[in-house]
Amino acid sequence: MEKVQLMHLELRSSLFYSKIEDLPSEIHENEEFLVLYEIDSGQSRNIEPEKELFINSLIFTGKKAKKAGDLSDELLLPAGSYVFVQHRGAMLRREEWLEMAIELQKDCLWERYKPGKLLYIRFLFEDGKPVTQLFRPCA
Numbered sequence: 001m002e003k004v005q006l007m008h009l010e011l012r013s014s015l016f017y018s019k020i021e022d023l024p025s026e027i028h029e030n031e032e033f034l035v036l037y038e039i040d041s042g043q044s045r046n047i048e049p050e051k052e053l054f055i056n057s058l059i060f061t062g063k064k065a066k067k068a069g070d071l072s073d074e075l076l077l078p079a080g081s082y083v084f085v086q087h088r089g090a091m092l093r094r095e096e097w098l099e100m101a102i103e104l105q106k107d108c109l110w111e112r113y114k115p116g117k118l119l120y121i122r123f124l125f126e127d128g129k130p131v132t133q134l135f136r137p138c139a
Helices: 094-110
Strands: 007-011 015-019 032-039 055-064 074-077 080-088 118-126 129-137
Touching: 015 032, 032 074, 055 074, 055 118, 080 094, 094 118, 094 129
Parallel strands: none
Antiparallel strands: 007 080, 015 055, 015 074, 032 055, 032 118, 080 129, 118 129
């Protein structure tokens, strides 16, 4: 996989997602999905994390909602400060985005950011192509 560039991102407004059971195998135009994982606390600040231990648990899988609704069945990607990378041209499979998440962490720590223990993975279409985006809250 090609090297992706780490960016610092200030998300100005929250994005809302309604809970779904599973992520589809592919996405289409006008669709957007978010998956939220917790990163293992022992791996979350490790410059050389172990791939097999990196992801602790799946917290949420959702589809883009039109507006805020029933909070018991909804998640938001909250406005705030993130380290961010993206891959254009394909909806990445788990193995691929996991490698990208580990590289994101390495670059983040190298740049002296303090990443949080959550990993948001956003799948969407931009300019007619699928895009996979990774967000880590940071201080």
